[in-house]
Amino acid sequence: MLATLARAASSVRGAFGLYVKATLLLQGAAWAVAIPLIVWLFDTALRWAGVSSLTHLNVGHVLTTPAAAGGLVVLAFVACVVVLVQQGAFLLIGDRLTRGEPVAARAIAADLARAARKLLSPQLALFLGYFFVLVPVGGIGAAAFLVQGIAIPNFIITELKKFDGGLYVYAAFLAAVTYLYLRLALTLAVFLTTDASVAGSMAASWRMTRRLSVRLLAMFAAVVGAAGLVLAAVVALGLLPTRVADAVAPGAAAVVAGLSLTVVQVIAFFVAGAVAALGTQIVVLVARARAPQGAPVTVPDVAVPDAAVPDVAVPDAARAPRRAVRLGVGIVVVGALAAVSVLNTHAMTTLSDEAPTLVIAHRGDASAAVENSIAALESAAALGADYVELDVLQSADGGLVVFHDLTLRRLAGSDRAVADMTLAELTATTITQNGFTATIPSLAEFVERAKELDMPLLVELKAHGRETASFVDDVVALLRAKGVAGTYLVQSIYPELADAVRAAAPEIGVGYVVPFSRGGLGDPPVDFVAIEEFSYTARVRAEARAAGIDVFVWTVNDPAAMRQYLRAGADGIVMSAPREAVAERTAFVEQTGLSGRLEDLVRVAMGR
Structure with missing residues (x-):
């Protein structure tokens, strides 16, 4: 070897x-x-x-x-x-x-x-x-x-x-x-x-x-x-x-x-x-x-x-063109280095004049409580997150619960499906994660507590395929009844659900969840897109800005990646570690010297 x-x-x-x-x-x-x-x-x-x-x-x-x-x-x-x-x-x-x-x-x-x-x-x-x-x-x-x-x-x-x-x-x-x-x-x-x-x-x-x-x-x-x-x-x-x-x-x-x-x-x-x-x-x-x-x-x-290559005698007549080529290449290389230096200097001095990137706690603070629980909501609010993202499913009797999975297997150890259980059965179910225990909250309970905490929500509509025709209308009615339709956001991986929310309640900010995308963004009829970080590109961000659409990147849990998206001007980052995200954003905003920015750009250049 x-x-x-x-x-x-x-x-x-x-x-x-x-x-x-x-x-x-x-x-x-x-x-x-x-x-x-x-x-x-x-x-x-x-x-x-x-x-x-x-x-x-x-x-x-x-x-x-x-x-x-x-x-x-x-x-x-x-x-x-x-x-x-x-x-x-x-x-x-x-x-x-x-x-x-x-x-x-x-x-x-x-x-x-x-x-x-x-x-x-x-x-x-x-x-x-x-x-x-x-x-x-x-x-x-x-x-x-x-x-x-x-x-x-x-x-x-x-x-x-x-x-x-x-x-x-x-x-x-x-x-x-x-x-x-x-x-x-x-x-x-x-x-x-x-x-x-x-x-x-x-x-x-x-x-x-x-x-x-x-x-x-x-x-x-x-x-x-x-x-x-x-x-x-x-x-x-x-x-x-x-x-x-x-x-x-x-x-x-x-x-x-x-x-x-x-x-x-x-x-x-x-x-x-x-x-x-x-x-x-x-x-x-x-x-x-x-x-x-x-x-x-x-x-x-x-x-x-x-x-x-082996030593070969080069005629004098051939040396001049070679020297000219070398000179031309040298000029191009020097010019390229000078241009890169100017662009790098500009990048070091350019700061975004837009609002700071939003910190969106993915299912609340799962490091301190069970995901999507009231305790996770409370912890995220205490840490200073701007939004708490949550998942909503419809129960067998048309109720609305805050839960991500289609079955209870991962968090409750049961093979029962959410679509087969009533609202009362679901909200009485004990769920555990990472040593924490909670019960599944209803959407009404979750929204009420969020209002008390003055914590805006990013509501994601999930689907198990057996929803009633009133699913979207029920969500909109609840948000309006609680007086939060104008401040909360609603998103879905299913465009038809997001489109239905926009049609039913124009006052609600609506977005598409995009787990995979290659190419341009186009002009989707939404206020924002939540795009998986693998699919986030400068082209997507540029087209979104041109269309007046915000871009949220999910799920970002690496501190270096958080800084990268802060610098790239992402409108929001969705993460499962709100404590680290808030700390990174605070440090980024308060940064006065350039060494920290240089370190971030160097890490991006290194692909780290």
């Missing part, structure tokens, strides 16, 4: 300049060509389906619209080719370095084109699943930019952990996915360097990595761990000048912070490139060593060249 790591490091070090050029070229092409093309293809496919975004509600419609489905197939092919080029270029460079051959851009492009043609088959789906599901979820280390950020939505993980044994199920799932990733780690190497199909490459990788998973994991972890230590040191040193400027020269702090952020971003860029190069070089070395079935894991005794 150590020999492989040493050989990989030696190879990358000897051709570091080549890797830097490759990284700049690939990333530049990605931002200039690949991303705009992919966005255009996706928007075009959605337009052919007559929708503005892909959501949980319209995915079936989009996939069954022939033109849109065809557009998505083209998009899938383009996205796979982009990933193939980004990951494959480094791998082919490493393969040539290991074999002592010169690295020629034309030869690498030809190899990539040959591999891309193999994707013109039904096995495109396998490649798509491997790189867009398995690698980002189970992978360790660098991945192509296009799959970075793909992950299991946090709300799914959070809800799973709430069930008995849910944490163990999640841990087992991650272990299984990671193991599968390690066994298939050589797939791309085989795919690029042989005539094997995607399935054949996966099968070959499975054979070649037999009894190798732990060592692969250790090598990848060593690379990522070393990079993490370097980045931690860079961040610490990068924050130091701004902290000094905050103390001794506040007027210059913005410029210092902007320049510091640029330096950190540049170093992080090179570190990420080094991680990608080392990771692919490890794959190359292991793939070459394991190619014969049953061969032990050894590093081929091949000298690594110190230069990417």
Whole structure:
């Protein structure tokens, strides 16, 4: 293992300049060509389906619209080719370095084109699943930019952990996915360097990595761990000048912070490139060593060249154009760095003049009481939350209760369904969570106590499928009777319920709950959207602002993520930890120096 790591490091070090050029070229092409093309293809496919975004509600419609489905197939092919080029270029460079051959851009492009043609088959789906599901979820280390950020939505993980044994199920799932990733780690190497199909490459990788998973994991972890230590040191040193400027020269702090952020971003860029190069070089070395079935894991005794290409005499007539190209590239790079520094400085000095982000306690304060209980409401109010979010279901006799699940299994240990129980039965039911005990409250009881606490509510209408026709009217009537229709908000994951509330009570602020969305926001007929953080993008926020629609992000429980959304100008963050959220917002609002803002932006830049 150590020999492989040493050989990989030696190879990358000897051709570091080549890797830097490759990284700049690939990333530049990605931002200039690949991303705009992919966005255009996706928007075009959605337009052919007559929708503005892909959501949980319209995915079936989009996939069954022939033109849109065809557009998505083209998009899938383009996205796979982009990933193939980004990951494959480094791998082919490493393969040539290991074999002592010169690295020629034309030869690498030809190899990539040959591999891309193999994707013109039904096995495109396998490649798509491997790189867009398995690698980002189970992978360790660098991945192509296009799959970075793909992950299991946090709300799914959070809800799973709430069930008995849910944490163990999640841990087992991650272990299984990671193991599968390690066994298939050589797939791309085989795919690029042989005539094997995607399935054949996966099968070959499975054979070649037999009894190798732990060592692969250790090598990848060593690379990522070393990079993490370097980045931690860079961040610490990068924050130091701004902290000094905050103390001794506040007027210059913005410029210092902007320049510091640029330096950190540049170093992080090179570190990420080094991680990608080392990771692919490890794959190359292991793939070459394991190619014969049953061969032990050894590093081929091949000298690594110190230069990417052999010494070749260059005619004087050819030197001038090369110098001109280098000069042009240098000017572009310097100009880009200057522009980034200016933008970073502007980001450091720009503060939102809008109202502070709302803190919305998800089902109250579940850290101090059972979720959706009166005690959870009281605790959230005491902590200073702006709203308490609650879930409303209809009982068998038409009553309204504050409860999230469709059955009592998780909180009361009973398999009875809410739809089968009367209001009296439900409100007499004892529920427990995290050592706390309560009874299920009725909506009327919950609203009455919220009024006493002067705590506005965000009411989410749930559905079990057996609601009476008066469900929405009953909720509206209760809110009006309590005198809170003009101050409370109502949302639902079911657009028809939210639309019915708007039609029945225009004075109530109404919103859609969006658990999944890709694309634009469009112009929904609501006052706000509550969007899962996995689907929150700058584009969604910009379109919402243009349409006069507020954006609430849920469910945000990580303090760093809270600060990120505070800085991004989200109108509200829905979280299960109101204590931490209120504290983070207070610190954010009261922040006077720039070092804290710089730290937040650095963490965002690092993807942390």
